[in-house]
């Protein structure tokens with residue numbers, strides 16, 4: 523059960539005030555009767571809600587891709603820090619969280635959802651979900667580093683990292699890295715262990731989800747049905 527104005531808000535009909543106005547203007551029907559009050563409670567899964575006689579399909583789960591800009595943190599409340607959640611329209615922001623985190627200075631693909639089960643599945647270490655990054659390096663990439671990444675590296679944790687793919691990018695100071703796990707500062711620590719330094723990091727893919735080149739830093743879009751299917755699938 524939820525309030526009618528909140529239901530409209532969560533389905534993209536604007537702010538609470540805008541939704542209230544739509545209801546006041548008689549544009550919203552619940553089970554074929556014009557709704558008179560914003561605060562009536564509806565059963566979002568069974569009641570038939572229309573706006574201007576168009577059926578609103580209830581979406582329980584939301585899935586977004588965000589192009590994370592620099593200087594935003596992934597946690598919701600860190601004193602004095604700007605959160606990525608502040609970039610998301612308020613109607614979504616209510617219950618969304620990112621699937622995994624990026625460092626404050628890392629940019630690129632973040633998937634946000636309120637689907638805890640999917641998030642859990644994608645972050646489970648046993649699943650080895652692929653994440654791909656573009657890396658800018660202080661020093662030129664060396665052959666030994668590529669070999670070390672392919673073997674796994676001791677970065678001071680209990681266990682060495684899993685093997686990771688590392689290929690040179692457009693220049694000798696650029697690289698593409700594919701990880702199958704997600705440890706704290708992992709890529710930075712792996713390069714540090716190889717006497718190099720990460721000076722720029724951008725995630726461009728998580729499993730089947732490739733960062734949309736049309737998304738400016740700070741903007742986001744819904745995932746398509748096909749993208750969501752791929753994300754949930756086993757392949």
Ligand code: URA
Nearest residue numbers: 625628707708709710
């Ligand atoms: N590896 C890092 O070092 N930082 C990130 O944000 C992601 C991967």
